[in-house]
Amino acid sequence: MRILLFLVPLAGCGAGGAMRQATIVGQCAADDAACSRRHPMAPLAIGTRFHPDISTEIAGTTTPTLILDSADPHVLAIEDGALLAKHPGASAVMISTDNGSVIDFIHVWVAPITKITFARRDGDRIESAIGLTVGEDVTLVPTLWNGAQRLAGSSDATWTVDAEGALAVLRDGSADRRRLRARAPGKATVTVALGDAKASFDVEVVP
């Protein structure tokens, strides 16, 4: 019973508005455990985008047509319905109806990236070098951190590989994920950079 009571608050994983009328969550595929947009409670990493899914909980009505805007566009801008993290700080994201009446607002924090780690799509963190056989591939997602705090937001980071003969880095349609395909036996180092932060890992391709 105690465990059940503990789990109840976890079920509502979205961020609730200050007026307790709207909830914001990230847009992620149901089976994408590593999706960085799943963490709307976390600060957004500078240079990343967060695609929000907003719903309201107002008795007697479904969610009306809503418009987002930022209290401080210098910190956090709204572009095509996505939140764009620009500078460290906090900004209220105003959630309004199309006639300008505020339904709710939520303060969103923006933080710089101090560390990048990598995870597979199932969320398993990459801790050491990766071994692949020729023709095999693996999909990786960069995870962004500020100290011990995981950051949210999807990044369009730069992926580079020092031995393109051994390994190909392919886009898979998302902004942050990449598919690594082993081409030929050899060793390669993959480096991912976003802003001033960068990280790398080694890949060994065997026949």
Next chain:
Amino acid sequence: MKAALLALLAILALAGCLPTLAAQSAAPPSRSARLDSIDGFWGPKGYRLELSQGVAIALTCNRGGPCTKLRVTADDPSIAEVRQASLSRLEVVGLHGNQQQASALVVIGKAPGSTKIRVRTGDVGQDIHVTIVAPPITNPQTAVTR
């Protein structure tokens, strides 16, 4: 009986007085969103609001029930912006148990400075003396990992 009489007197007094405002949301950590009343003999004669840049606060307006025909304006919207809000909550009006939707507004801190927000309901109103304060300086951090 005495309590009911006091409540009746309070409602009658409020009905002829200036509207009152109440904060309905809290500030985020390390930021400011504080509403203080400037008290006069008959009740609040104005309000002071300290708000951080980039922070919003929700307020409700009450005058013996939710304020009617609420009009809100900011003298300098580049410092503090004010918008009407839709708060889906019913509040008691009068003595007969009727309820009406809360009358709400939201103030947004846009840039450091001072300005005044005018809240009007019918032919009376309150002024909010707003001070927007700059957020604390955040140290930019960068790191390289391998």
